[in-house]
Amino acid sequence: MPQIHSLARILFVLSVVFLSIYFLYSPPETINHPTSLSSNYIEAAIEETRIEIKKSLKQFSFLSSIPGSNIKTKKDLLKFRERMDCISTKGKWVYDDTPRAILKHKQEPLYGKCDKNSKSLNKNASIEEIWDNSRNSVKYKWETPHKCPLPNFTREDFCSLITGLKFLLVGDVSSYQLHELMLNYFHDGPVQCYGEIACKDHILCRPPSPFEDDDKLFSVNRYARNDILSTRKTLVLPEDNGHIQINNLELPWNSYVYHFSVIILNKGHHYQDDTTFRSSLIRLVSYLRTKNPNTLLIFRSTTVGHLNCNNPNLKPLSNPYNAFELPYHWGEIHKQNMIAKEIIEAVGGVYWNLENVMETRIDDHIGGQDCIRWCIPGPSDIWLNLLFVLLKELKINQ
DSSP states (O other), X not given: OHHHHHHHHHHHHHHHHHHHHHHHHSOOTTSOOGGGGSHHHHHHHHHHHHHHHHHHSTTOOOSSOOTTSSOOSHHHHHHHHHHHHHHHHSOEEEEOOSOOOOOOOOSOGGGGGGGTTSOOOOTTOOHXXXXXXXXXXXXXXXXXXXXXXXXXXXXXXXXXXXXXXXXXXXXXXXXXXXXHHHHHHHOSSOOOOOTTSBXXXXXXXXXXXXXXXXXXXXXXXXXXEBTTOOOOSSSSOGGGTTOOOSSSOXXXXXXXXXXXXXXXXXXXXXXXXXXXXXXXXXXXXXXXXXXXXXXXEEEEOOOOOOTTTTOTTOOOOSSOOOGGGOSTTGGGHHHHHHHHHHHHHHTTOXXXXXXXXXXXXXXXXXXXXXXXXXOSSSGGGHHHHHHHHHHHHTTTTO
């Protein structure tokens, strides 16, 4: 019997040693293979997407217009894309300590955790007092070239721009961050929601007098959680064996899309290989454009995650990460954003580039296990500025 116990102990020790060697020295599966990130490979993925578009989306042709906007000519279309590309790719983050208004977070507490130790100020505190009490991360601004300036705007300006628009935000939890930013901006206090799973319709702006009771002129916002932008009709399908899928939450949402005039899609960080991602997005946009021919479709590009984001003293990176070094398929994000750009523009949609704007903002993430989303206020506040200028350049409601 003692010999059996000794043998068991030896086998246990050996198994621990072998497992340790395996996990310590085996390369993690999430590290990208360099060939899949090369510029040639990305170009090949784009070309393959164009071939698939010609085959699967040939019934759509939007060479000079964007449905849901007042872009009606080839000249206006090219001008719009050139201006938005200038803003998102030619800008840079610059530290500016000039006191200015800061977006106040009033919704889900998760996004306000960066300020949990901040000094409490009087509700009538001045802009200067709030500024002096704010984190350095909110004092960076996105500076664009003179040829494509970011305009200043007020809540009244934004409300006038989106009168009557109904926004549906679909994607993973990063889409919920955009939902929170919009509610923070347009509401003076917290609103009731169901958290990161889904949210009911929220009024953003009411029309001016004497039309303030005309619900057709209300601007509305709703968030729907669907991690991979699937078109499933029910929460549980027969192949799910009676269980809700938790690795990718796919709440049904496309049955009520006809209520919304602006649909903002985002794939997020739930990885799919290129073939699956491409075919799934093509199938989705074909469905949306067929059912909603006049809806403004916007694909919000996925932003890259950042490593070691729990350090409280981080500053924006001087240069973005090298994609070859990134785990969790983060290095694949740019390639799949480019695939999405080809597909969304093929059906007259808008590719909203946040990848370039956010790729160096390693600071002010929620932290813990979340190095993808940012605290509010924080780096993501710029999304509101970019959404405003995007809608303005589309000549919405003109």
